[in-house]
Structure formats: structure tokens, C-alpha cells
Amino acid sequence: MPSRKETPLKDRARGRWHEMLPALGLPRQILTGKHQPCPMCRGKDRFRFDNKRNEGTWFCSHCRAGDGISLVMKAKDWDYRTAAKEIETLIGSATPVDPPLERGEADKRAALNELWRSSRAIQPGDAAGVFLFNRVGITTFPDCLRFACNIPYRDDGRTSWHPGMIAKVTDPTGRPTSLHRTYLTHDGRKADVPDPRRMMPGSIAKGSAVRLMPHDGVLGIAEGIETALAASRLFGVPCWAALNAGTLSEWVPPEGVEEVIVFGDYDANHTGQVAATTLAQRLHNQSGIKVRVEIPPYPGQDWNDVLVAQEDAEKARYNRDTAGATYG
Template identity: 50%
Template sequence: MQREPIWERARGRWHGILAAVGVPAKALRNRHGPCPMCGGKDRFRFDDKAGSGSWICSQCGAGNGVQFVQHFLRTDFRGAALEIEKHMDAAPVQATRQGQRADDGKTREAMASLWQRAKPISLDDAAGRYLQRRLKLETFPGTLRQVPDERYADAGQRATWHPAMIARVDPSDDARAAGERAALHRTYLTAAGHKADLPSPRKMMGAMPTGAAVRLMPHGDVLGIAEGIETAFSASQLFGVPVWAALTADLLQAWEPPASVSTVMIFGDHDASFTGQAAAFGLGRRLKAKGLTVAIEIPVRAGTDWNDFLIHRWERAA
């Protein structure tokens, strides 16, 4: 049987896919506003007709969800297709327009319920064991919590239940002032504190807010940003600065620091594909243009991040 084209398989999932690649939540509301591709003011609208991811911009033209990803990431069809495939299973199918408001309300209720039942992390639970093993942490921030039994389900598959670390993903200060809300990020684990053997052991819940990050520690005028939570903690230990986690390379590039920050340290991954490096330097270039002092740190070894570097240092010292 011939496989459906990617734009058909992604139908109805574009809100989640586009949010996962870094498109700001405010650009996905079917209202005229700034274009996330060309930056023009009040010339763009994402109408997602029939779940196709359709959009229109008076400067960029119009297109479907695949073309949106191509323009936004400045990549070709193959590059866009690879990104879409990466995020498709984790992206929920959107409700019809008539049911969208109710569906959004249900998602917010589910997120509030999950965050409320999640408990602080300790060394006696799966999340604590996971972070202790990877980072030797013994105290944990309030933006990370844990549950012993979070539901996991991929499309068409039977649901299973696993321990999970729950991270609160906060919008930038400006986005919060404009009414955007936090999302949640789930890392599925085993009871022993290892990453669960699942197709997608990390999943988002809710639309990704604009300029978002997991705020792992307090900061002064110097703040670091990394991709993963473990990478952020590792960079903080290695470089002695507070570091937040943007979760993905795309979201790192779209991150917005608080107004009180004057110096940003960007801790990029050393990807063989150059994805992590490109995101780090893209963010650095944008923040430098805004007048911030920027430093970028990339591990020397290809295919590693700062958590890999930290663990390797421990192993050599043992």
C-alpha cells in the first residue's frame, strides 16, 4: 500500500507540529499579526483550513503546513519533512473549529490537573533517581515535578502508564504579560530512573508559548540557555552560571531572555547535522543585535552535549 503524503498524515496536527518547531503560539491563532517568517507587522494569518496548516502573508504569499515549516526553518522540502515526522506523533489532532474553544479548555484543564497532582521531586522517586544519576543533583527546582503514573499513548496504540518528570515551560515575560500561559513537558521514565523505552519518551502538553524556557534556577544579569534540561544543569555546574532549558534547538533559537539580563551564555549541542550549532549562533546573532553581551559554548566532541561532557569528566576522574 502506498503511504499517504506527509501533508495528509499531518492533517489536523499542525498546531502541535508548528509549535514544536518553534513557531510562537501567538502566530497560530487565526488572527492578523506579525509574520513569523518575514517579520512584517499585521500581514500574516494562520487559518489552518480543513486542518491543512494553511496560512497567508501579504509578503511571503500563501501555502500549507509543509510550506510553513520550509519558510520558517529556511529549509527545503526534505528538511521540512524530516522535522514534521519528528514531531507528528506527539502532536494532538486539533478539534473542528466549532469545538476548538472547548478542546483548548479541556487541554488547559488537563494540564492544570497534571501539574496539581504532580509532586515535588525527591531522591526516592523515579525523576529524582534520573536526575541524580545524570547530574548528581540532590535538590530540585519547583519548575520540575514528578508523577508515578502518567499516561502515554501514540496514535492508534494502546495507552500505557509510566513514571514521568513534568517540567513547566514558561513564556517570556512579554508573552506572559500578553496573556500567554505555560505549557508542560513530560519525560517518561522507568521506576529505576532511566529514560523509558518508548517511541517518544519526551512529549509536550499544550501549545508552546512564545520565547519559552523551563526556568530551572534564579538569575541576575547573567543567564545561560541550553537545549535539554540535563544539558542546562550540566552547563550550570561546569561554568558556574544559572542556566535555563529551551528543550529543542528550534525553541532555543526563538528564546527571549528577561529584560533584566544583560549577558547571555548559550550552551549549544555539538550535532553532526550542525542543528545545535546553527541554533546557538542564530540566537546569539539576534541577541547581539539587541545590544546584549553574548558568549557561545559548544562541546569539542561531535555528537555530544554538555551533559555528555560532564559525565565523561566524572568517568575520567573515577
């Protein structure tokens, strides 16, 4: 497999533009695929983001056409080096979407239903159960998470097959809107593929999340699935997963929620912190919901990292305390 240095920036950014472009300051409304005011020349109704091959492609009757990198360069008035540096800071945290398939919405919906029907409830001994136990220490599993034995992974025209964890993504009204996949090895580790976490092709309703557990008026929201499960264990509150920073900032709480705890990531590039505070400010201003933000103590951490560090420290203390014990 080519190393990161050998893989062109264009290829590593593929499938991530819907999340990265708003994080780089471009308005999210230009990404709908419909004609929009151009973010570069400001011309009315002359720009369209068509995102062919998931490469961030666009065209404008005045500015010509290009890919995601050129869009960033033109819209921000950056040279290639500056644009590449800023894009690099976001690639690792942006969840990729599968390359679009030439098929209609009905076919995409059928593919979602087929994948969900091929999965089953997670058991402690299967790959998804082992993965979740090793990551967050749980042995009972949410109904919205499932295990599938054989999921296709497509990359550069090649297809491989892996076991994996399937997560149901639900819109603010409670309807399923997409599926998220975590590709695994048979012994419960992340699969050795470029993007072990992927969304299914197709649009995702704004404000959606993986509804991991019921709530009683108080609800946490985090980015990743394991992060949300870890935050729930650490803070003793139910928590859902928005899956990435972009969808976290747009999340919409369901009816009946009176207090929200936003469990942000402590990213070196501030993406996680900005998404968490953006959501908190919006909820405070628009809904009057009581809201607070919790960020891990150290740079580079999410709440799953905090849980793992805490459990490692407890194990070390136990081993130290029992090292000299005698019995009898």
C-alpha cells in the same frame, strides 16, 4: 513496536511540524492558524496552516491542500526524495506536541492544572530523582520540576501510563504557559515509547523557557533540561532550558539579565549551532546584552554528553590510580 524503517515518514513527523518547518526555511508566522500570504504562490491572505491531526496540514485557495511533507516540497521546490532527506535530519531533535484534542482553551488550561496538581516535589529515590541523578549528578531539584506517578501517553489511539518528570514552562513575563513531560520507567530510565519527551497540547508563549534556577544578572540558556543542568555544573552559572532549537532561537531573557551564555548543541545537521548563533545575534542587536555562545567540542554532543564524558574520565582515572594501592 515497529522499527524506524517500517514507520512511514508522515507518522514519525507527526506533532513536530511547528519546529521543523521554520528550521527548513519556512516563515514561522505562517503557522499561527490564521490566514496568511501563501509561502508557495505568494498570494495574499489565501493560505492557512490548520495542522489537523498534527500532520502539518494546510490549504490555499490557489495551491489546493496537503500535509507537512507536501508543504515542504511545494515551498522549497523539492522532489519527495529531497524533502524526505531534509525532514529526516530534523525529526530526532524536534520535540513533539501531543495530538490536539477537540476542546477549548479553558479545558486545555484545566488539563495543565490537573497534571501539575497530581505531581509532587522530586525526591532522590523516585523515578525522576534517579533519572536526574544518573544524567546530571544532582540530588537537590528545582521547584519547577516535579514527579508524577501516572501520566497518560497517547499514541495511535492507544493509551499507556508511565511515571514521569513534569517541567513548568514559563513565558517571558513569568507566567506559566505550558508543561513539558519526560516519560520514565519506575527505575529512572526513559520510557520505551516513541516520544519520551512531549509538550502538553496548546499554544506556548513565544520566548518561554523552563526556569530551573534563580539568576543574578548572568544567565545561561540551553535546549534540553538535562543539558541546561549539566551546563550549569560545568560552567558554574545558572541556566534555563528552552526545550528545543526552535524555542531557543526565540527565547527572551527576563528583566535584570546583563549577560547571557547560549549553550548550543553540536548537531550534525547544524540545527543546534544555528539556533544558538541566531539567538546570540538577536540579543546583541536588539538589547545590547553581553552574550557569548558555547558549543561542545565534538559533533553529536550536547553539554550533558560533555558532563557524562568528563565524569566517566574522572572515574576511570580514580580506578587506575587506586588499582595498585595497598593499605596497612
